[in-house]
Amino acid sequence: MTIGLQLLSNIKKDGHLEMSLVEVEVPSPGKGEVIVKMEASPINPSDMWPMFGPADLTSAKLEFSDDRKVLTAPVHESMIGMMKSRFDQSLPIGNEGAGVVVETGEGADALMGKTVGLSSGTSYSQYCCVPAMVCLPLHEGTTAKEGASSFVNPLTALGMVETMKLEGHRALIHTAAASNLGKMLNKICIADGVDLVNIVRKQEQVDILKDLGAKYIVDSSSDSYHRDLVAAIQATGATLAFEAIGGGQLASDILGAMERVLSKDAVGLNTYGSETLKQVYIYGGLDVSPTILNRSYGMVWGVGGWLLPHFLKRIGYEKAGALQKRVADEIKTTFASSFTRELTFKEAMTPEIIEMYVAKKTGEKYLINPNAES
Amino acid sequence: MTIGLQLLSNIKKDGHLEMSLVEVEVPSPGKGEVIVKMEASPINPSDMWPMFGPADLTSAKLEFSDDRKVLTAPVHESMIGMMKSRFDQSLPIGNEGAGVVVETGEGADALMGKTVGLSSGTSYSQYCCVPAMVCLPLHEGTTAKEGASSFVNPLTALGMVETMKLEGHRALIHTAAASNLGKMLNKICIADGVDLVNIVRKQEQVDILKDLGAKYIVDSSSDSYHRDLVAAIQATGATLAFEAIGGGQLASDILGAMERVLSKDAVGLNTYGSETLKQVYIYGGLDVSPTILNRSYGMVWGVGGWLLPHFLKRIGYEKAGALQKRVADEIKTTFASSFTRELTFKEAMTPEIIEMYVAKKTGEKYLINPNAES
Numbered sequence: 059m060t061i062g063l064q065l066l067s068n069i070k071k072d073g074h075l076e077m078s079l080v081e082v083e084v085p086s087p088g089k090g091e092v093i094v095k096m097e098a099s100p101i102n103p104s105d106m107w108p109m110f111g112p113a114d115l116t117s118a119k120l121e122f123s124d125d126r127k128v129l130t131a132p133v134h135e136s137m138i139g140m141m142k143s144r145f146d147q148s149l150p151i152g153n154e155g156a157g158v159v160v161e162t163g164e165g166a167d168a169l170m171g172k173t174v175g176l177s178s179g180t181s182y183s184q185y186c187c188v189p190a191m192v193c194l195p196l197h198e199g200t201t202a203k204e205g206a207s208s209f210v211n212p213l214t215a216l217g218m219v220e221t222m223k224l225e226g227h228r229a230l231i232h233t234a235a236a237s238n239l240g241k242m243l244n245k246i247c248i249a250d251g252v253d254l255v256n257i258v259r260k261q262e263q264v265d266i267l268k269d270l271g272a273k274y275i276v277d278s279s280s281d282s283y284h285r286d287l288v289a290a291i292q293a294t295g296a297t298l299a300f301e302a303i304g305g306g307q308l309a310s311d312i313l314g315a316m317e318r319v320l321s322k323d324a325v326g327l328n329t330y331g332s333e334t335l336k337q338v339y340i341y342g343g344l345d346v347s348p349t350i351l352n353r354s355y356g357m358v359w360g361v362g363g364w365l366l367p368h369f370l371k372r373i374g375y376e377k378a379g380a381l382q383k384r385v386a387d388e389i390k391t392t393f394a395s396s397f398t399r400e401l402t403f404k405e406a407m408t409p410e411i412i413e414m415y416v417a418k419k420t421g422e423k424y425l426i427n428p429n430a431e432s
Numbered sequence: 433m434t435i436g437l438q439l440l441s442n443i444k445k446d447g448h449l450e451m452s453l454v455e456v457e458v459p460s461p462g463k464g465e466v467i468v469k470m471e472a473s474p475i476n477p478s479d480m481w482p483m484f485g486p487a488d489l490t491s492a493k494l495e496f497s498d499d500r501k502v503l504t505a506p507v508h509e510s511m512i513g514m515m516k517s518r519f520d521q522s523l524p525i526g527n528e529g530a531g532v533v534v535e536t537g538e539g540a541d542a543l544m545g546k547t548v549g550l551s552s553g554t555s556y557s558q559y560c561c562v563p564a565m566v567c568l569p570l571h572e573g574t575t576a577k578e579g580a581s582s583f584v585n586p587l588t589a590l591g592m593v594e595t596m597k598l599e600g601h602r603a604l605i606h607t608a609a610a611s612n613l614g615k616m617l618n619k620i621c622i623a624d625g626v627d628l629v630n631i632v633r634k635q636e637q638v639d640i641l642k643d644l645g646a647k648y649i650v651d652s653s654s655d656s657y658h659r660d661l662v663a664a665i666q667a668t669g670a671t672l673a674f675e676a677i678g679g680g681q682l683a684s685d686i687l688g689a690m691e692r693v694l695s696k697d698a699v700g701l702n703t704y705g706s707e708t709l710k711q712v713y714i715y716g717g718l719d720v721s722p723t724i725l726n727r728s729y730g731m732v733w734g735v736g737g738w739l740l741p742h743f744l745k746r747i748g749y750e751k752a753g754a755l756q757k758r759v760a761d762e763i764k765t766t767f768a769s770s771f772t773r774e775l776t777f778k779e780a781m782t783p784e785i786i787e788m789y790v791a792k793k794t795g796e797k798y799l800i801n802p803n804a805e806s
Contacts, residue, residue, distance in 0.1 A: 179701075327523055346727075356737065360735070363730065
């Protein structure tokens with residue numbers, strides 16, 4: 059019987075977080091299942107909430123001995139109610155990762171020994187037991203580290219372009235556009251001939267995207283921000299935006315700029331603004347403050363959440379498979395991720411290091427190698 | 433040649449509103465057109481913006497002589513830019529009304545002498561020339577005053593229920609629910625067996641709706657508001673709301689209460705909340721301040737504008753006709769409107785009276801009789 063280490067997160071009803079590294083028994087793979095020995099599990103922004111919830115990490119303490127490997131941190135009373143569904147449960151974490159198939163169940167032999175990416179929600183674990191179906195076999199010569207981010211960012215970026223097509227828009231706007239995801243989206247849009255307006259927050263991010271060949275870049279810290287945004291929308295005809303920040307007026311600014319372009323030549327009352335749907339999907343929450351909508355863009359607008367699993371369900375199995383194939387084919391180019399640091403489990407639990415990856419500094423991207431020596 | 437009086441609104445580039453009562457030539461009706469002599473044209477909330485835009489009505493002045501019948505009011509410099517599409521154009525106003533067909537063009541003889549409702553955008557006029565197709569023939573015994581509000585409120589209320597069905601929801605929430613529209617919606621929902629949660633702002637509105645037979649009424653001024661809203665959503669399963677206020681946290685409160693019900697029995701991470709779409713359509717703007725969304729309801733939510741003409745286009749001509757037929761059939765019951773005051777053109781232009789109908793006091797509903805002596 060194989061024993062593996064796994065990182066689990068537990069938010070206790072009494073008001074604290076316990077993230078623990080525990081020994082778990084690796085099951086025998088059932089029919090159609092495989093065991094993947096994990097080598098590279100990225101720490102994505104989308105892993106933060108499952109890992110830590112609203113815990114106050116500035117007060118986190120790590121105990122790491124032979125007997126007990128536990129990070130604890132308090133959760134403020136006013137926030138604890140939101141966590142009700144997960145009280146007092148030690149839950150697996152880690153949205154995605156990659157490793158090598160070391161054991162296969164009936165009907166899954168073809169994957170034996172292969173390096174695969176997977177999206178399991180359990181990737182912060184030395185061994186993952188998953189259906190072969192959720193594995194993306196990487197091409198010969200692709201390493202686990204190269205294939206570690208085969209799901210969340212690549213499929214989200216592809217999903218934005220597919221959503222644009224499905225909902226009848228002809229160009230895209232993306233915010234926080236110099237992120238890893240934003241870079242992928244630029245490469246996809248350049249390759250596919252889709253106009254993309256990139257909104258970033260500083261000059262250094264403008265430069266990053268220019269180097270990638272981005273054509274439309276708007277710097278929200280610039281004095282000419284609103285004017286630049288209107289000009290980029292005018293040039294591209296973008297009526298759909300994907301918004302990663304969430305808080306503040308960004309979504310509203312974008313809708314306002316779209317409407318300014320759409321109503322530019324309007325004559326007469328134009329009481330309800332243009333008839334063209336202006337849509338912003340909020341897919342992240344880098345700023346957790348409220349979204350402020352000033353509604354100065356007529357009546358034909360929408361703001362809503364966008365979620366990768368829902369998108370995949372919407373397009374169906376076959377189409378999702380085609381997108382995944384593209385990810386495997388272009389994992390070293392379009393979908394290349396770079397990691398600034400590889401962590402052991404112990405490092406990933408260390409408050410000083412947690413502070414670094416929670417801070418989401420531009421360009422910082424960490425991964426855990428679950429099988430590296432702690 | 434017939435001459436009729438018509439109320440026109442002009443916002444001048446130089447920063448003021450001019451609403452004028454002018455003599456216009458009534459055209460001969462073309463093929464399929466009719467001339468309606470208007471007797472009752474309601475002043476709806478949706479008429480305010482076309483009439484006055486953002487003019488400062490507290491400084492309005494009326495000049496009403498034989499030569500010149502003009503209301504003027506300043507528009508603040510910071511608002512004038514929004515009015516660009518309508519600068520220096522004398523535009524017809526008045527969304528709907530009713531009157532008697534006094535002349536018919538080729539192929540429209542059947543309407544001669546009939547009392548009809550119409551939705552033309554030109555109803556503040558003694559004579560309207562409109563396609564017969566946009567007229568709703570009222571039943572024998574229905575007066576113009578009874579049929580004056582056959583379009584905006586009735587079709588909006590019916591449109592809410594139809595939208596609910598089209599988008600797969602099973603119950604409705606409505607805000608500012610004691611309005612004329614809100615009362616109609618209650619009557620429709622009771623007749624059709626649709627559960628409706630009414631959100632109102634004071635006890636006196638609770639009483640009005642109780643008298644109508646409303647089952648679910650939530651008073652947002654009550655200490656138990658949030659709890660009551662959750663309980664009503666729990667009881668009805670409502671996942672769709674129509675929001676008339678627009679500004680503030682009401683839309684967000686509703687989404688939060690929906691999610692609380694939907695995630696009540698969730699176990700585990702529940703990172704993105706329930707998978708059921710929670711939707712709020714904002715169809716009015718009684719509060720013009722920003723909409724504040726705290727996004728504490730997972731990722732499967734939407735907020736957007738809802739507009740009657742778009743809804744009618746969506747359902748198509750035949751279905752829209754069926755809804756209109758119901759309005760004509762039930763104009764004295766389900767869709768009965770009561771008016772607190774009937775105005776002449778001159779009265780409708782008088783600053784003291786404008787102040788009354790712009791204030792939107794509960795229960796106040798005015799109409800203009802364009803053919804009453806001024």
